[in-house]
Amino acid sequence: MSIVIGDTPRTAPPPPEPETPRRNYLNETSGFWSWALTVDHKRIGILYLVSITAFFLVGGIAAGLVRANLLTPNGAILTEDQYNKAFTAHGVVMLFLFLIPSIPAVFGNFLVPLMIGAKDLAFPRLNLASWYVFMIGAAFMVWGLLSGGIDTGWTLYPPYSSRYSHASVAPGVFGVFITGFSSIMTGLNIMVTVHKMRAPGMTWGRLPLFIWAMYATSFIQLLGTPVVAITLLLLLVERLAGVGIFDPSIGGDPVLYQHLFWFYSHPAVYIMIVPGMGVVSEVLTCFSRKNIFGYKAVAWSSVGIAVVGFLVWAHHMFVAGISYYSALLFSFLTMLVAVPSAIKVFNWVATLYRGSITFQAPMMFTLAFLVLFTVGGVTGMFLATMGTDIHLHDTYFVVAHFHFVMVGGMVLAYLAGIHFWWPKMTGRMYSDFWSKTSATVIFVGFFFTFVPQFVLGYHGMPRRYPNYPEEFQVYNVLSTAGASILGVGYLMPAVYLTLSLFFGPKASANPWSATGLEWQVPSPPTVFNFEYLPITVCGPYEYAIGVDQMGRGLPEPPGAGDDNPATRVGATLLPGPQPKETEVVG
Amino acid sequence: MSASTHGHGTVLKHHFDNLEQQHSAERLGMWFFLVTEVLFFTGMFVAYTVYRNWYPGEFAFASSHLLWWVAAINTGLLITSSLTMTLAIRSAQLGDKAGLIRRLLLTFALGAGFMGFKAFEYATDYHEKFVPGEMFRTEYARPLAELTADDAKRKFEGRPALTRTEVESYQFKGEYEHWSQDLAKRNYGREPATEGTVSPERVQLFLCFYYIMTGIHGVHIIVGLGCILWLVFEAYRGAIPREAYSKVEVISLYWHLVDMIWLFLMPLLYLIRSGGGQ
Numbered sequence: 001m002s003i004v005i006g007d008t009p010r011t012a013p014p015p016p017e018p019e020t021p022r023r024n025y026l027n028e029t030s031g032f033w034s035w036a037l038t039v040d041h042k043r044i045g046i047l048y049l050v051s052i053t054a055f056f057l058v059g060g061i062a063a064g065l066v067r068a069n070l071l072t073p074n075g076a077i078l079t080e081d082q083y084n085k086a087f088t089a090h091g092v093v094m095l096f097l098f099l100i101p102s103i104p105a106v107f108g109n110f111l112v113p114l115m116i117g118a119k120d121l122a123f124p125r126l127n128l129a130s131w132y133v134f135m136i137g138a139a140f141m142v143w144g145l146l147s148g149g150i151d152t153g154w155t156l157y158p159p160y161s162s163r164y165s166h167a168s169v170a171p172g173v174f175g176v177f178i179t180g181f182s183s184i185m186t187g188l189n190i191m192v193t194v195h196k197m198r199a200p201g202m203t204w205g206r207l208p209l210f211i212w213a214m215y216a217t218s219f220i221q222l223l224g225t226p227v228v229a230i231t232l233l234l235l236l237v238e239r240l241a242g243v244g245i246f247d248p249s250i251g252g253d254p255v256l257y258q259h260l261f262w263f264y265s266h267p268a269v270y271i272m273i274v275p276g277m278g279v280v281s282e283v284l285t286c287f288s289r290k291n292i293f294g295y296k297a298v299a300w301s302s303v304g305i306a307v308v309g310f311l312v313w314a315h316h317m318f319v320a321g322i323s324y325y326s327a328l329l330f331s332f333l334t335m336l337v338a339v340p341s342a343i344k345v346f347n348w349v350a351t352l353y354r355g356s357i358t359f360q361a362p363m364m365f366t367l368a369f370l371v372l373f374t375v376g377g378v379t380g381m382f383l384a385t386m387g388t389d390i391h392l393h394d395t396y397f398v399v400a401h402f403h404f405v406m407v408g409g410m411v412l413a414y415l416a417g418i419h420f421w422w423p424k425m426t427g428r429m430y431s432d433f434w435s436k437t438s439a440t441v442i443f444v445g446f447f448f449t450f451v452p453q454f455v456l457g458y459h460g461m462p463r464r465y466p467n468y469p470e471e472f473q474v475y476n477v478l479s480t481a482g483a484s485i486l487g488v489g490y491l492m493p494a495v496y497l498t499l500s501l502f503f504g505p506k507a508s509a510n511p512w513s514a515t516g517l518e519w520q521v522p523s524p525p526t527v528f529n530f531e532y533l534p535i536t537v538c539g540p541y542e543y544a545i546g547v548d549q550m551g552r553g554l555p556e557p558p559g560a561g562d563d564n565p566a567t568r569v570g571a572t573l574l575p576g577p578q579p580k581e582t583e584v585v586g
Numbered sequence: 587m588s589a590s591t592h593g594h595g596t597v598l599k600h601h602f603d604n605l606e607q608q609h610s611a612e613r614l615g616m617w618f619f620l621v622t623e624v625l626f627f628t629g630m631f632v633a634y635t636v637y638r639n640w641y642p643g644e645f646a647f648a649s650s651h652l653l654w655w656v657a658a659i660n661t662g663l664l665i666t667s668s669l670t671m672t673l674a675i676r677s678a679q680l681g682d683k684a685g686l687i688r689r690l691l692l693t694f695a696l697g698a699g700f701m702g703f704k705a706f707e708y709a710t711d712y713h714e715k716f717v718p719g720e721m722f723r724t725e726y727a728r729p730l731a732e733l734t735a736d737d738a739k740r741k742f743e744g745r746p747a748l749t750r751t752e753v754e755s756y757q758f759k760g761e762y763e764h765w766s767q768d769l770a771k772r773n774y775g776r777e778p779a780t781e782g783t784v785s786p787e788r789v790q791l792f793l794c795f796y797y798i799m800t801g802i803h804g805v806h807i808i809v810g811l812g813c814i815l816w817l818v819f820e821a822y823r824g825a826i827p828r829e830a831y832s833k834v835e836v837i838s839l840y841w842h843l844v845d846m847i848w849l850f851l852m853p854l855l856y857l858i859r860s861g862g863g864q
Contacts (some may be wrong), residue, residue, distance in 0.1 A: 120601035122611045188618045196611040197601075230629035237798060243719040245633055245794050250718070250787035256636060260629055463788040464850075528600070 014553040015520075018509050024427070039124035040527060047131050048101055048427070054492070055097035055138065062090035064487065067449075067480040073473055075466045076208050083466040084151035085167065091154030092145075096176050097138050098269065099406060102414050104221070105273035108214050110425060112190050114518035114525065115208050117199025117534040130185035133178060140175030142509030144168045152327035153464060155261065158246040158254045160236040165240040170239050177232045180225045183271075190214055199517070201536035206549065208516050208540040210296055213278025216302035220267045220274075220309065226480040228264030231257065254450070255320055262313035270309040272406055274302055276413025277344055278364050283416050284348055285541040286514045287363035288355025289557065290542045294347040301340035308337050318389050327543050334384035336585075345370065358559035360512070361435030365416035366442045370581055372408025375402060379454065394464075397457025400450045410444055415442070415493065422497065423507030427524040434492060440459030444488035448482025513557035515541060515548040597830045609832040620843045623806075626671045626783040627847055631803075634854060635796050644788035647772065650859035651716060651765040652796065656707045657856045660700050664845045667696035670813075671838045678821075678831035686821045686834070691707045693841070695830075697807055704804055716765055718790035720799070796855055803851060806844045 025042045035043060065086040069078045080085060109127065112119055121127050144150050148168040150159040158174075161169050194207070194215050235257065238244025246257045246440050284291050292298060314322055327383040348370060357363070379401040382388050392398060423429055454473035457463075461472050468476065510519040520524075537551040546554050602608040638645045670693045677685035709719065769784055776783045817837055820826050826833055 111831065118601065120599075123615060124601065126615075161775035184622050188615060191618055192611050195614055196607060215645045222618055222622055223625055230626050232632075233802075234633070234798065237794075241719055243790060243794060245637070245791060245798075250790045250794075251637070251641060252791060253636070254634055260633070263629075416661070553622045 008565075013065060014555045015516060017555075018522050020427075020506070020522050021526055023526065025527050026427075026524050028527050034356055036127070039128050041109045041113050041124065042425075042525065043123045044051040044127050044131055045106050045108075045177075048105040048109060048134075049152070049425075051131075051135065051138070052098050052101055052106065055093050056490075056516035059090050059093035059098055059143075060487065060490065062086050062093065063350075064483065066090055067099070067483040067528045069466060070391055071475045071480050073468055073470050075432055078466070080466045081151065082149075084153075084464070085145075085149030087464060088150045088153055089145050089182065092150065092172060092176070093429045095154055095268075095272075096179050096405075097141065099272040099410055100179075100183055101134060102272075102410065103279060103417060104183075104190070104214065104217055104271065105130075106414075107210075107279070107417050107421065108217075108275065108539070109356070110188050110212060111421065111518055112214060112245065113197070114424075114521065114529055115211055115516055116194065116197060116202050117517050117530060117536065118193060118197035120199055121189045122138065123189050126185050127189055130182040130189070132181035133185065135179075137175045137178030137182060140171045140177075141180060144170070144172030144175060147171065150463045155258075155265070156232070156235065157261075158238065158257050159248060162235055162244065162246060169318075170236060172188045172234050173232050173239070177229055177236065180229045180232075183221050184225045187218035187225070189217045191222065194218075199445070199530075199534050199536060200435060202517075203536075204538055205295075206539050207299075208278075209281035209292060209295070209302075209461070210275075210278035213274050213281070216306040217271050217274045219303070219521060220271050223310070224264040226268040227260060228268075231260040231264070231300075236300060237377060242390030245467030250514040255317070255322070258317050258320055259314065262316045263310070266313040266316065267306070267309045269402070269405070270305050272410045275304055276369065276373075276410045276417075277302065278347060278368055279417040282514075282516070283362045283366040283420050284351055286420075286512050287360055287366075288350055288352050288357045291539070291540070292347065292353040293353075294343075295539065295541075297343050298347050301343040304340035305337060306335065308340065314338060315384060318386055319393050331384055331386045331389075335381065338377060338381060338384075345374055345377070358438070358557070360419075360558060361430075361432070361439055362416045362420035362512075364436055364439035365412050365419060368439060369412045369416065370445075372404050372412065372443075372446065376408055379404065387577070394459050394462055395457035396453040396463055399463050400453035400457060403450050403453075409451070412442070415439075418493070418497070421518075422500070423511045424523050426501055427507050428500045428503055428504035429507045429511065431496045434496040438489055438492035438496070441492065442486060445482050445487075445489050449479050449486050452476070452478040452482070465542060508555070510548075510555055511558065513554045515543060515554065517549050520548060520550060520552075597827065604828055612832050612836050613839070616839045620839060623840075623843055623847075627799075627850075628804075630795070630799050631850070631854075634799070637791055637795070638858075641788045641791065643782070644784055645792045646859045647769070647784045648765075648789045648796070649856060650793035652712060652856050653707050653767065654856045656703050657852050660703050661848065661852050663696045663700045663703070663727055666846050667693045667700075668842055670696065671841050674817075675834050675838055677832060678826055678834040679828065681828035683821060683826075686826065688816045690814055690821065690834075694811055694818070697814070697841075698812045701804065701807055701811070704800065714765065716793065718793040760778075768805045771840070794847070799851055799855065802845070803847055805846070810837075810841050810844050813840065 035047065038044060065078060066083070069075050069083055069086070075083060108119070111117075148166075150165075150172040151167040152165055152169060155358045156169070156173060161173070163451075179381055194211060199391075216385070234245055238246055243250065244252065246254050248254060278573075281292055281298055286527045312330060312334045314326060315334045318327050318331075359367075379397070383392055383398060383401060395549055419435055426462055456475045456479075459472070461468050507523045509522050511523070514517070517536070520534065521531075522527055534550055538547060538549060540549055542548075543554075548554060598605055598608060602611065670689050672688055674689035674693060675685075677689055767790070773783045780799060814837065817826070817834060820833065
């Protein structure tokens with residue numbers, strides 16, 4: 001299909017702004033129990049949003065302690081033992097209580113039914129149960145952290161974790177085990193919903209790319225999480241009973257634990273990044289007013305990452321004594337993951353090309369994602385290469401690499417998603433100025449924090465060490481300074497988003513002039529999402545011809561005036577009506 | 587709350603368009619759940635495979651001292667329970683409430699029988715101190731691995747101890763015999779940790795698998811029994827009309843999977859004695 005748009009717009013007019021209903025999902029019922037017993041996917045999304053924000057704060061404080069301690073070569077504020085507990089707390093909380101539930105549980109819950117035109121997820125009560133299970137698991141982890149801390153690192157390797165650690169490992173492991181089930185429940189719910197609950201016309205080829213990304217993520221959650229669950233259970237048995245299958249004194253093999261652990265935990269990093277990629281596809285198309293370049297490639301690359309991601313786990317174990325041949329194979333397979341990731345990045349960049357780009361806050365976070373994720377991905381190639389990995393293994397190079405992907409990638413995508421869908425979730429607009437400032441501050445702070453760590457790691461500073469030679473101090477101070485900028489950047493959204501709830505102007509149904517079905521319902525949506533059965537007639541990103549997925553016209557996008565040739569700086573105007581630049585979609 | 591217009595207001599949930607969609611979502615959800623269950627057990631099967639390849643002698647030895655006949659009876663019970671469960675679906679489809687309750691209760695009884703035999707087996711093993719960990723180490727096994735026949739006699743006063751000749755010409759005759767005696771006999775006259783010895787440590791490794799795998803399987807059976815009781819209750823109060831038969835169907839899917847896992851556990855844990863390299 002190829003439609004050439006001339007200077008006369010031939011698209012339908014935008015639908016009239018729906019009257020904001022007096023009752024929406026937020027004020028339909030009130031009181032503690034209306035939230036504690038809700039089965040509404042949108043409210044459960046909000047419950048997750050609030051809980052993981054709290055955990056992000058906890059993990060962030062732990063990170064602050066780690067960075068502050070590294071200000072001086074011999075540890076500025078913590079003892080060595082406390083330092084071990086601080087970085088473990090940071091890892092465990094951020095990974096299991098923030099990153100893994102972040103986009104899948106918050107936006108997956110909130111958006112999947114809205115985007116595919118369903119009234120709810122397939123199993124609403126299971127969905128609520130998943131939040132409770134998550135909170136119970138989190139309670140065990142917090143118990144572990146408070147009753148003596150966990151000092152094993154988030155990877156919990158035996159025999160240290162099973163036999164020698166005197167810290168409170170058991171509640172922590174049990175907590176991780178339990179939160180895993182919450183992750184499985186969410187993934188299962190989303191997979192069934194995508195399979196069975198799509199509205200008429202919402203074919204697989206018309207699904208928003210966020211849904212494809214969520215589908216791929218759920219696939220990993222479903223296949224990977226049970227394996228880590230049983231692994232942690234075996235570890236727990238070994239710690240509590242004093243005998244178990246990883247115990248070297250009876251012929252057990254601790255490296256087997258590493259295999260089983262990474263069989264989940266490597267795919268888990270794709271649980272953390274693939275949903276972010278879905279958000280990026282949504283935001284990028286909206287704020288460049290273009291169809292996604294290569295829909296099928298972007299959609300299938302999500303699935304590709306999910307599948308190939310299962311075959312690369314042993315690259316975490318190149319120095320753990322696995323055979324050269326298997327290391328070679330895993331090195332090759334690891335490099336293979338770069339292919340679908342690169343396909344995505346190239347397609348996003350091609351989407352930007354000649355788009356009418358406006359720099360709203362979600363777009364700024366997304367562009368930051370593009371830069372940081374690319375750096376993170378490319379440095380991943382250094383580590384996938386067996387030879388260089390021997391040198392870089394367990395150094396700050398690795399720390400910087402995965403923070404570029406996890407923080408620069410996922411956290412920024414998460415923030416992009418928050419800023420993009422905030423009007424839909426809350427019905428309020430936030431401060432334009434402060435949100436853009438926050439995006440800038442986070443981007444700058446991030447670079448200052450983690451670029452010095454690449455240098456540190458390359459020069460051989462190992463991770464998880466509380467002290468270091470003096471010549472490394474300048475990089476560590478730089479990194480800590482950057483972390484404090486980053487911290488300020490993170491606090492800003494917390495403030496202006498909260499303020500927007502009370503003082504923000506009311507959002508229209510479709511403030512960004514986006515095409516997805518979720519923008520065709522009022523902001524905030526009513527309890528059952530759609531008053532009518534939404535019928536999808538076209539793909540998800542028909543920005544070029546200016547229609548939403550139901551074939552109706554789009555309202556004027558924000559910042560549209562910026563694109564008017566008459567307002568461009570230094571524009572030489574032709575007389576008469578201005579021709580629009582020709583765009584080709586297909 | 588948008589009331590259903592399909593006439594099955596109590597069965598059709600508000601967020602589904604029709605019963606067909608609801609049933610297929612429920613079935614698909616259960617199938618996906620079964621996938622996670624398979625992977626959950628796969629972690630253990632993988633670990634089992636690794637260690638059995640490394641320590642075939644110990645695994646065969648330990649396996650030969652489990653109560654295979656209990657496992658055989660249990661296999662029969664579970665397979666039969668799968669049949670009665672499937673018949674229960676048939677009753678539900680026909681709207682035969684009495685038959686449904688009867689067949690569900692029969693399934694429950696068979697499953698409970700399984701757990702009863704399992705409890706007996708655990709009790710026997712425990713009594714025999716065929717348990718990994720501290721108990722295993724202190725009482726019999728470690729000293730016995732290096733025992734001479736005289737030591738064995740001293741240690742097992744009151745049990746049939748063997749003379750040196752008997753030890754040397756030892757053959758498993760199938761009569762009752764304590765496993766640690768058997769261990770001592772197999773290791774008799776061999777240097778510890780050499781070719782052909784049965785290492786008591788690695789026997790414990792097998793026992794870890796035995797207890798963890800059957801234990802987790804048992805937990806699954808108990809969960810299944812709980813679900814069946816819930817179905818009985820639902821059927822009793824009339825909440826499973828003909829068009830809601832998929833409730834029974836999804837529980838039966840779970841029940842069959844738990845049975846199937848047992849069909850893998852049974853040979854891997856009980857029937858490997860003639861296999862790996864004795």
